[in-house]
Amino acid sequence: MFTGFSLPDLDLTLPKGYLIGRAALYGLISLGLALGLFLGRPWAPRWTRWAGAVIVTWTLLERVIFNPSEYAIRTLPATTILAVLIWVVLSLALHRPIVREFFQEYPA
Numbered sequence: 001m002f003t004g005f006s007l008p009d010l011d012l013t014l015p016k017g018y019l020i021g022r023a024a025l026y027g028l029i030s031l032g033l034a035l036g037l038f039l040g041r042p043w044a045p046r047w048t049r050w051a052g053a054v055i056v057t058w059t060l061l062e063r064v065i066f067n068p069s070e071y072a073i074r075t076l077p078a079t080t081i082l083a084v085l086i087w088v089v090l091s092l093a094l095h096r097p098i099v100r101e102f103f104q105e106y107p108a
Contacts, residue, residue: 013066026055045094045103052090056083 029051036044060080063072093099 029055040102040104042103045099049091049094052087056087059083 033044033048033051037048060076060083063076063079
């Protein structure tokens with residue numbers, strides 16, 4: 001049941017604490033934004049777009065800097081395209097008029 005909470009013994013370029021801390025940070029940010037979106041807070045869509053862009057950028061930079069393996073380099077273009085595509089779809093969904101009306105966002 002708790003095997004997902006432990007990392008396997010691998011030769012990692014980053015300390016295990018960093019990986020666990022990053023996952024916890026991503027989880028807390030995502031939980032806060034999801035609650036804000038669910039409760040219809042006006043700040044939630046804007047922060048979700050920015051947080052998504054920061055997380056995508058951070059993840060791609062980590063892969064470039066800390067994963068110099070052949071597999072990481074070979075899959076980087078596909079990872080980049082998929083991550084940016086998911087972020088664009090999320091951003092477009094949050095820009096729809098009905099969604100903006102729900103969050104009471106009106107174009108300035």
